[in-house]
Amino acid sequence: MTAGSVESTDVLIIGSGFGGSIPAYHLAAGGARVLVLERGPWLAAEEFDHDLRLGTSSTRVFEFVVGQGMSVLSGNCVGGGSVVYFAAMPRAPRFVFDRQGSIGHRLWPAAITRDALEPWYERVEEALPISQASWDTTTYAGGLWAAACDHAGRTCNPVPAAVDSDLCTNCNWMMSGCRFDAKRSLLLNYLPAALEHGAEIRPLHEVQRITRLADGGYRVHYNTVDEVDYRVVTGGGTVDAKVVIVAAGAGATPVILQRSEPALGTMPHAVGRYFSGNGERLNTAVIDEDKARDLLGLDRGDGRAYQAYQIGRGPTVASWDRLDGSRPEFERYSLEQLYFPPGLGTVLAQVPGADGPSWFGPGKKELLRDWKSWLTIFTMSEDDNEGVFGAPPPTGNANRFSQQMFGFGTISYEPTDNTLRGWEKSDADVREILEKDGLAEVLPWTNDVIGAYTVHPLASCRIGDDPATSALDDRHELRGHPGIFVTDGSAVPAGLTVNPAFTIAALAERAVPGIVAALRERGVQVVYGAPSPSGAAGGRRATREFARAAAR
Amino acid sequence: MEESSVERAPDVRTLTLEAFADTVIPGEKRWPGDRAIAGVSTGGGSVQAGALAVLEMPEGGMAPALDDVVAALNIHAEHHRDRVGLPTDEEVPPFTALPWADRTAVLNVLTAVGHPEKELWTGLALFCYMAFDTGAHLPTTEALAEGHPGLTLMRFETPDADGLWRFPDYSYRRPLSKLHPDTLENGSLK
Ligand SMILES: Cc1cc2nc3c(=O)[nH]c(=O)nc-3n(C[C@H](O)[C@H](O)[C@H](O)COP(=O)(O)OP(=O)(O)OC[C@H]3O[C@@H](n4cnc5c(N)ncnc54)[C@H](O)[C@@H]3O)c2cc1C
Numbered sequence: 001m002t003a004g005s006v007e008s009t010d011v012l013i014i015g016s017g018f019g020g021s022i023p024a025y026h027l028a029a030g031g032a033r034v035l036v037l038e039r040g041p042w043l044a045a046e047e048f049d050h051d052l053r054l055g056t057s058s059t060r061v062f063e064f065v066v067g068q069g070m071s072v073l074s075g076n077c078v079g080g081g082s083v084v085y086f087a088a089m090p091r092a093p094r095f096v097f098d099r100q101g102s103i104g105h106r107l108w109p110a111a112i113t114r115d116a117l118e119p120w121y122e123r124v125e126e127a128l129p130i131s132q133a134s135w136d137t138t139t140y141a142g143g144l145w146a147a148a149c150d151h152a153g154r155t156c157n158p159v160p161a162a163v164d165s166d167l168c169t170n171c172n173w174m175m176s177g178c179r180f181d182a183k184r185s186l187l188l189n190y191l192p193a194a195l196e197h198g199a200e201i202r203p204l205h206e207v208q209r210i211t212r213l214a215d216g217g218y219r220v221h222y223n224t225v226d227e228v229d230y231r232v233v234t235g236g237g238t239v240d241a242k243v244v245i246v247a248a249g250a251g252a253t254p255v256i257l258q259r260s261e262p263a264l265g266t267m268p269h270a271v272g273r274y275f276s277g278n279g280e281r282l283n284t285a286v287i288d289e290d291k292a293r294d295l296l297g298l299d300r301g302d303g304r305a306y307q308a309y310q311i312g313r314g315p316t317v318a319s320w321d322r323l324d325g326s327r328p329e330f331e332r333y334s335l336e337q338l339y340f341p342p343g344l345g346t347v348l349a350q351v352p353g354a355d356g357p358s359w360f361g362p363g364k365k366e367l368l369r370d371w372k373s374w375l376t377i378f379t380m381s382e383d384d385n386e387g388v389f390g391a392p393p394p395t396g397n398a399n400r401f402s403q404q405m406f407g408f409g410t411i412s413y414e415p416t417d418n419t420l421r422g423w424e425k426s427d428a429d430v431r432e433i434l435e436k437d438g439l440a441e442v443l444p445w446t447n448d449v450i451g452a453y454t455v456h457p458l459a460s461c462r463i464g465d466d467p468a469t470s471a472l473d474d475r476h477e478l479r480g481h482p483g484i485f486v487t488d489g490s491a492v493p494a495g496l497t498v499n500p501a502f503t504i505a506a507l508a509e510r511a512v513p514g515i516v517a518a519l520r521e522r523g524v525q526v527v528y529g530a531p532s533p534s535g536a537a538g539g540r541r542a543t544r545e546f547a548r549a550a551a552r
Numbered sequence: 553m554e555e556s557s558v559e560r561a562p563d564v565r566t567l568t569l570e571a572f573a574d575t576v577i578p579g580e581k582r583w584p585g586d587r588a589i590a591g592v593s594t595g596g597g598s599v600q601a602g603a604l605a606v607l608e609m610p611e612g613g614m615a616p617a618l619d620d621v622v623a624a625l626n627i628h629a630e631h632h633r634d635r636v637g638l639p640t641d642e643e644v645p646p647f648t649a650l651p652w653a654d655r656t657a658v659l660n661v662l663t664a665v666g667h668p669e670k671e672l673w674t675g676l677a678l679f680c681y682m683a684f685d686t687g688a689h690l691p692t693t694e695a696l697a698e699g700h701p702g703l704t705l706m707r708f709e710t711p712d713a714d715g716l717w718r719f720p721d722y723s724y725r726r727p728l729s730k731l732h733p734d735t736l737e738n739g740s741l742k
């Protein structure tokens with residue numbers, strides 16, 4: 001950049017995950033100048049490695065931030081979490097929108113219910129797209145979990161997913177990015193469509209803070225980072241914008257706002273508070289192969305009953321019996337079959353019946369010997385929004401320890417009795433299902449190594465009607481800071497009891513008409529009403545009324 | 553070429569880190585009198601899997617801290633040795649001198665919730681662990697071809713000729729449970 005010149009745009013978007021890509025597309029298509037700054041690299045299918053070596057895409061596109069009592073895993077690349085996610089896309093159950101948490105009133109804004117969100121879900125479903133799951137595409141691991149649920153008198157459902165089954169090879173490397181473009185990440189829909197409409201995306205640009213301009217606009221300050229060693233700052237700059245959309249993910253968005261507070265003025269109390277890990281909890285079972293055959297009648301056709309932990313594409317089924325609105329809050333959760341690759345996916349598994357250390361040592365080695373017969377079950381429950389962010393680190397949202405992936409963050413999370421009760425009940429449920437008639441031995445992952453953990457960070461800058469407990473109004477505008485919007489997972493008020501990306505994306509879709517209105521107020525000639533990135537227009541029709549009202 | 557025994561003698565850093573790694577995932581002794589490896593398990597453990605290579609990788613970020621880590625670990629080991637009344641052993645560093653059960657006891661204390669240095673020791677253990685179950689210092693196809701002890705023990709599947717994994721057979725292809733009664737046509741719950 002030439003010295004003295006001031007770069008400017010209509011909309012500056014921080015982060016290119018669901019919360020960033022969706023407005024980027026709609027606003028660019030509507031005629032606004034859109035610039036997206038993304039801290040991570042920009043990779044295409046052929047760069048997504050099948051490789052566990054440090055420095056391959058398994059660490060390039062990933063972030064693992066260890067805090068006090070909570071570790072957060074997320075995407076770190078153009079496309080954000082959609083590049084690393086498992087693409088399980090259920091809608092949030094109806095009762096979720098009536099949750100009160102521990103604050104004694106409804107957490108969600110009055111304007112948002114499951115019914116109100118339905119047309120926005122439809123838009124996302126059309127755009128990605130999301131496919132119906134079937135038993136034919138349910139993996140062995142998913143089939144095993146379904147059969148075990150059935151054996152225990154429970155139900156189990158194939159989970160809708162943003163995966164093209166015709167292209168999927170069931171390689172189970174999707175956490176490093178999908179080599180076969182079978183997973184419908186944002187690299188295949190919203191982002192290319194945004195580019196087509198003139199949006200610009202700059203990778204390896206990490207936003208540090210936002211300051212205010214005299215004309216009511218904002219100045220966004222970034223560092224550029226080295227493409228291999230993310231600890232190395234290679235430069236920096238600023239961009240002025242009329243509207244800023246913060247969509248750095250729930251582990252990073254509040255940190256940028258905290259760091260901006262001295263310049264912008266007081267932040268709402270809820271910035272960097274009420275973080276939820278979506279109540280995540282994992283249990284790992286070792287399946288008795290003979291029992292899988294004899295009790296469940298499973299047979300792969302070659303004499304093996306199961307031995308298929310490595311085969312598949314993350315989660316394919318979930319047991320939703322406990323997603324029952326009549327059960328007390330904090331006791332509702334889904335139990336989803338899951339695969340995590342070695343490393344992150346095995347280290348916290350505990351040795352059943354260990355009298356020594358439970359996550360390392362000789363017993364752990366023996367546990368790994370049976371790895372092909374593992375089954376991992378993922379709980380998503382209603383936690384108590386107990387996460388709080390400390391003072392921001394010098395740059396980014398963590399003190400980076402490794403060149404890529406590992407860092408230490410500022411979040412602290414001490415599970416309350418409510419959260420612990422949900423986990424206990426779900427652990428007991430998993431045990432009851434899987435240990436019935438000796439099918440398996442099962443233990444939860446330990447929380448004593450890195451605390452609790454989540455791949456679903458939420459709620460650290462949430463929407464709501466109550467200014468005391470929410471940072472954003474129901475249009476996702478930051479209270480007291482007009483023209484700053486937050487559209488990522490941090491806006492979701494609380495744990496969803498299911499995978500969150502679909503709901504995050506639907507909320508981002510819903511927020512766009514309000515952002516269009518804010519831009520128009522600032523003199524930007526932008527319109528709302530683009531069809532789906534694919535050109536399909538079914539979803540647009542259903543949201544027309546709301547969009548008109550929001551634009552007024 | 554003849555190497556002098558002095559040159560071959562492993563240094564304090566190697567002996568200490570190997571003993572630590574062997575406590576995380578144990579293996580069998582590489583030669584009679586192998587002091588770093590306690591020998592409580594058959595087959596390769598974290599050391600054979602490449603723990604030291606992983607710790608030394610610039611990508612990991614651990615390497616610059618290793619000298620301090622080794623010194624600190626040996627001080628913890630001395631305290632433990634003196635507390636439980638074990639004899640001193642000048643031949644190898646204090647942590648390496650501990651019997652396997654005492655190495656484990658030290659590791660348990662250092663990685664326990666509330667220990668002031670928990671982050672450091674857990675981090676070190678995680679890297680040693682990853683060496684075993686991922687071979688994080690090697691391309692995975694290479695690790696498998698070389699018979700990497702961890703991936704081999706786990707019976708990690710091998711890739712197609714182009715180095716990519718594909719599993720054409722992946723499903724039982726039949727209904728295996730009832731669906732939740734509130735399931736909608738789009739696959740979510742009502
Ligand atoms: C392994 C894994 C599996 C998952 N599987 C599923 C699943 O099956 N189903 C599901 O619903 N959800 C899943 N998720 C969660 C899902 O990926 C997230 O909920 C979703 O991506 C969140 O969207 P977001 O817009 O809030 O943030 P993100 O998608 O995380 O996007 C935030 C972006 O901002 C960037 N960024 C951060 N800080 C800065 C900065 N300072 N400057 C510039 N850019 C910045 C990040 O690099 C990132 O690209 C999974 C997550 C992980 C990690």
